[in-house]
Each structure stands twice: as C-alpha cells, then as structure tokens.
Amino acid sequence: MTGIAGDACPIGPVMELLFGRWTADVLWVLDQDGGRVRFGELQRRLPDISPKVLSHTLRQLERNGLVGRTHHPGVPPRVEYAATPLAGTLIPVYDALADWSRAHGGEVLSAQARYDAEESA
Amino acid sequence: MTGIAGDACPIGPVMELLFGRWTADVLWVLDQDGGRVRFGELQRRLPDISPKVLSHTLRQLERNGLVGRTHHPGVPPRVEYAATPLAGTLIPVYDALADWSRAHGGEVLSAQARYDAEESA
DNA sequence: GTTCGTAGTAACCAAATGGATAGCAATTCG
DNA sequence: CGAATTGCTATCCATTTGGTTACTACGAAC
Numbered sequence: 670m671t672g673i674a675g676d677a678c679p680i681g682p683v684m685e686l687l688f689g690r691w692t693a694d695v696l697w698v699l700d701q702d703g704g705r706v707r708f709g710e711l712q713r714r715l716p717d718i719s720p721k722v723l724s725h726t727l728r729q730l731e732r733n734g735l736v737g738r739t740h741h742p743g744v745p746p747r748v749e750y751a752a753t754p755l756a757g758t759l760i761p762v763y764d765a766l767a768d769w770s771r772a773h774g775g776e777v778l779s780a781q782a783r784y785d786a787e788e789s790a
Numbered sequence: 791m792t793g794i795a796g797d798a799c800p801i802g803p804v805m806e807l808l809f810g811r812w813t814a815d816v817l818w819v820l821d822q823d824g825g826r827v828r829f830g831e832l833q834r835r836l837p838d839i840s841p842k843v844l845s846h847t848l849r850q851l852e853r854n855g856l857v858g859r860t861h862h863p864g865v866p867p868r869v870e871y872a873a874t875p876l877a878g879t880l881i882p883v884y885d886a887l888a889d890w891s892r893a894h895g896g897e898v899l900s901a902q903a904r905y906d907a908e909e910s911a
Numbered sequence: 912g913t914t915c916g917t918a919g920t921a922a923c924c925a926a927a928t929g930g931a932t933a934g935c936a937a938t939t940c941g
Numbered sequence: 942c943g944a945a946t947t948g949c950t951a952t953c954c955a956t957t958t959g960g961t962t963a964c965t966a967c968g969a970a971c
Contacts, residue, residue, distance in 0.1 A: 767801050
C-alpha cells in the first residue's frame with residue numbers, strides 16, 4: 670500500500686502494520702496475555718508459526734513500536750516480549766474490523782457462494 | 791489470515807477483503823465517484839495499475855459482493871463497475887483505519903527511525 | 912562427556928503476488 | 942484497406958512472503 674489514486678487515500682500507513690500473515694495473531698496473543706511473554710511461549714501458543722517467521726514478525730512489530738523486547742542476558746538466554754501502549758491504541762481499529770466481520774461476514778460468504786455457483790454453471 | 795491462536799481472533803474474514811495491493815485504492819475511486827465507472831476510466835485514475843491486476847482486483851471485489859459489474863454488449867464493449875451497498879458498510883472500518891493513521895502514524899514513524907538508528911549504530 | 916534448554920539464525924525452497932508486454936474480437940471511421 | 946476503440950486475457954518474469962529443517966552458543970544438569 671504505497672501511493673494512492675491522485676488524491677490521497679488515507680489508510681496507507683496502517684495497512685503495512687497490520688498485515689502480515691501472523692501480525693495480528695501475535696499482537697492478539699500478546700494482548701490477551703497482558704504481561705511479558707517469552708519467545709518459546711509464543712511458539713507454543715501459535716503452533717503453526719515457524720521460528721523464522723515468528724522472529725521476523727516480532728522484529729517488524731518492534732521496529733514499528735508495537736512491541737517491546739527485553740533481553741535478559743545469561744544462559745540459557747531469556748527474552749520477553751510485551752505489547753506497548755501504542756499497540757493498545759489499535760484496539761478501536763481491531764474492534765471496527767471485528768464488528769464488521771460479525772455484521773457482514775455472512776453477506777460476503779453468500780456473495781462468494783453466488784458468484785462461484787454462476788461461474789461453474 | 792486463517793486460523794488463529796487457539797481462541798479465535800475475530801478479524802480473519804476482513805483481512806482477506808481489504809488487503810491486496812490495490813483493493814483499497816479501487817474501492818476508494820469507486821466510492822469517490824459514486825456512480826458507475828468503466829474499466830478504462832479506472833485505469834486512468836490509477837495510473838500505476840496494470841490491466842491484469844486491475845481486472846483481477848475487480849473480480850475479487852465482485853466475488854466478495856463489494857462491487858457490481860454491468861456488461862453492456864456491443865462493439866466496442868462497455869463494462870461498468872460500481873460499489874455496492876455492502877461496500878458502503880465498510881466506511882466505518884476505513885474511518886477507523888484512517889483515524890488511527892492520523893493519530894498515531896507519526897509515532898510509528900519515529901519508532902522506526904529510532905530502531906533503524908540503533909541498528910546502524 | 913553427553914545431553915538439555917533457549918532464542919534464535921542460515922540456507923534453501925515453494926507459492927503467491929505483482930508487473931510488463933502483446934494481442935484479440937468486431938465494428939466503425941478515415 | 943488500415944487504424945482506432947474497449948475490455949479484457951495470455952504469457953512470461955521478478956519480487957515478496959511464507960515455510961522447513963538444521964544448526965549454533967553456552968552453561969547446567971546427569
């Protein structure tokens with residue numbers, strides 16, 4: 670989501686934050702837990718994410734100021750992640766998304782069914 | 791955005807609707823215009839989109855019930871696209887996204903700058 | 912000495928996404 | 942005859958994204 674149709678479509682910046690395959694999921698877990706969560710714990714809670722993708726997602730979120738990372742040196746290593754206050758401000762956005770899903774998700778599904786039926790006909 | 795962390799994160803369905811490289815842009819143009827817009831007109835208003843991607847995006851939107859397509863047969867062909875009422879219901883969602891961008895976009899940018907500065911240091 | 916646990920990274924691969932270019936169908940206009 | 946118009950599709954290629962597996966460092970515990 671970069672440039673927009675002449676006059677600016679004002680949602681560009683958010684899109685890049687919210688949309689990776691796992692971005693919302695990680696934020697969701699972090700938010701649900703509230704406190705600090707370790708890497709391994711995140712892996713356990715998101716069983717289908719690979720370590721590579723998890724660490725990549727976390728670094729993105731960290732760069733965008735949405736999660737904080739605390740590294741306690743020692744052996745074995747220990748790193749904790751937590752949602753920042755800035756991440757908290759996204760709640761209305763997620764709410765709007767969730768509300769819409771609840772209210773209109775069914776219409777989308779039936780539109781798809783209709784379309785697919787016509788296609789195969 | 792498919793499965794979610796054990797308990798369901800409720801924004802899955804929307805994500806797939808709103809996030810293609812051009813999805814929001816097309817919807818934006820269609821909404822701004824209000825009326826029916828022809829394929830070529832869309833191309834003109836979105837100078838950087840290729841015809842392949844535009845037609846793909848439109849078919850997606852049509853399948854999801856967010857745009858209607860009217861084909862007037864004849865030569866040369868004539869096809870008009872218009873946002874559906876369902877697309878109108880997305881307005882609060884886009885508003886939430888835009889509001890957040892306006893309110894917190896700057897914080898993200900400075901978080902990024904901070905992060906990048908530390909990285910290169 | 913071997914194994915365990917932690918938080919990753921490295922190397923490599925597969926699929927999806929996006930983009931550039933060319934062309935077609937069919938009629939009208941010069 | 943040849944060009945122009947319109948809404949695409951076909952082909953091919955580049956980039957991005959996601960995924961899998963293996964591996965490391967380092968001390969502690971067995």
